[in-house]
Amino acid sequence: MSTAGQVITCKAAVAWEPGKPVSIEDVEVAPPKAHEVRIKIIASGVCHTDWEFLYEGGIGVKPRPFPLVLGHEGAGEVESVGPEVTGFSPGDKVIPLFLPQCGECDRCRSPKTNQCRKNWENAQNGVLADGTSRISHRGQQVYQFLGVGSFSQYTVVSDTSLSKIRPDAPLEKVCLLGCGVSTGYGAAINTAKVERDSVCAVFGLGAVGLAAVMGCKANEAKRIIAIDINPVKFEKARLLGATDCVNPSLQPEKTIQEIVVEMTDGGVDYALECVGSTSIMTSALESTIDAWGVCVIAGWTETQAISIEVEQMLLGRTLKGTYFGGWKSVESMPMLVDKYMNHQLNLDDFITHNLPLDQINTAFDLLRNGQSIRTVISLW
The missing domain is CATH 3.40.50.720 (NAD(P)-binding Rossmann-like Domain)
Structure with a gap:
C-alpha cells in the first residue's frame, strides 16, 4: 500500500541534548511539501562533524537546536514527492545534500563557487524552507541536521538539496560521497x-x-x-x-x-x-x-x-x-558515482565498519577513539 501523502512512523537516532548518547526512537515523518522529497534512507556514513556537534554541544562550534536527528552522509530511494517537484519520482536512487544547488542564483551560475545559498540559513538551523522540520516525536519537533537528518529511516529534503544517481549504484558505498x-x-x-x-x-x-x-x-x-x-x-x-x-x-x-x-x-x-x-x-x-x-x-x-x-x-x-571540495553538489554526484562504478574512485577502503542503526553510539565511539575511518550505518 502506498504511503504517499501519509505520515510515516519509523526508527531514528535522536540526540536529545548535547554531550549525551543518542537514543533510537519511533518518530513521525510528515509528507513532503512543495519542492520537497521524502526519502527512504538505506545507509548513512558517520562523519566527524556529526560527532562534533553531538559531543561538543556548541563548544567551539555554532550550536544547533535539539532534539536533533544527526547524519548528512546518506543515500536512499525516493518514497514520494511533494507538489511542484519535477526532477524526481518514487523509486529513484538519490543522495541528499547538505549543500544545495538551485541552478538559478548568481552563485550557481558562476564557475567560481559551489556555494549556493538556497534555504541555507534554515538548513543550518535544522529546518526546511518553511522554518519547520518534517520529523517529530510525540508531537515535538525534531530538527534535521543541516537540513538532512540521515540517521532516520525516512527523511524529507528540499529538491534543490538532492541528486538522482544511477539505479545500479550500491547505496551502502556511495553514501560516502555525501560529505567526507x-x-x-x-x-x-x-x-x-x-x-x-x-x-x-x-x-x-x-x-x-x-x-x-x-x-x-x-x-x-x-x-x-x-x-x-x-x-x-x-x-x-x-x-x-x-x-x-x-x-x-x-x-x-x-x-x-x-x-x-x-x-x-x-x-x-x-x-x-x-x-x-x-x-x-x-x-x-x-x-x-x-x-x-x-x-x-x-x-x-x-x-x-x-x-x-x-x-x-x-x-x-x-x-x-x-x-564540499568545490563540487557543484547536485550535478557532481552522478559523475562521482560513475567514477566509483568505473573503478576510478575508491570508496570501499574508507569503510572500516558496518553497523545497524541501533549500534550508532558504538560508531561514534569508534570514531572518537580513532578506530574507524568510516562506519556505514544500515537503516534497515
Whole structure:
C-alpha cells in the first residue's frame, strides 16, 4: 500500500541534548511539501562533524537546536514527492545534500563557487524552507541536521538539496560521497588544483585527509606526504597513494612545518589541512614553499581564528578554503558515482565498519577513539 501523502512512523537516532548518547526512537515523518522529497534512507556514513556537534554541544562550534536527528552522509530511494517537484519520482536512487544547488542564483551560475545559498540559513538551523522540520516525536519537533537528518529511516529534503544517481549504484558505498570523500578528493582536485609531478602534504588522515591523498594521486603528484599522530592510518594512506608517512609526535623537538620543510628542501607545493585545527592550519601554510606554495583548508571548524604572519603571505603563498571540495553538489554526484562504478574512485577502503542503526553510539565511539575511518550505518 502506498504511503504517499501519509505520515510515516519509523526508527531514528535522536540526540536529545548535547554531550549525551543518542537514543533510537519511533518518530513521525510528515509528507513532503512543495519542492520537497521524502526519502527512504538505506545507509548513512558517520562523519566527524556529526560527532562534533553531538559531543561538543556548541563548544567551539555554532550550536544547533535539539532534539536533533544527526547524519548528512546518506543515500536512499525516493518514497514520494511533494507538489511542484519535477526532477524526481518514487523509486529513484538519490543522495541528499547538505549543500544545495538551485541552478538559478548568481552563485550557481558562476564557475567560481559551489556555494549556493538556497534555504541555507534554515538548513543550518535544522529546518526546511518553511522554518519547520518534517520529523517529530510525540508531537515535538525534531530538527534535521543541516537540513538532512540521515540517521532516520525516512527523511524529507528540499529538491534543490538532492541528486538522482544511477539505479545500479550500491547505496551502502556511495553514501560516502555525501560529505567526507567528496570534500577531501575535491580539495585536491578542484581547490588546490594539484599539478602533475608536484609535492604535496596532507595533514590529518581521517576520511577527508585520506580522500585528499587520493586526489593528489589522481592528479599525478610525484610525492605525497601523509601526516598524522595515529600511525595505524599509515597503511591506508599508502594504499591510497601516499609516498611518505610522518608521525610528528616522534620528533617533539621540531614543529610539523619544520619537519616538512626539511624533508622537502624548502617546502611543499601544496598543503591540505584536513583536521579542523587552527594551529595545524598555520603549520600547513608554513610548510609550503614561498613564492608559489598553496595551502587549502578542508578541515571543519566554525568559530576559531587562525594566526598568520603577514610575511608568510607577502612572499607569495596562497591560502584557500574549500567547502564540499568545490563540487557543484547536485550535478557532481552522478559523475562521482560513475567514477566509483568505473573503478576510478575508491570508496570501499574508507569503510572500516558496518553497523545497524541501533549500534550508532558504538560508531561514534569508534570514531572518537580513532578506530574507524568510516562506519556505514544500515537503516534497515
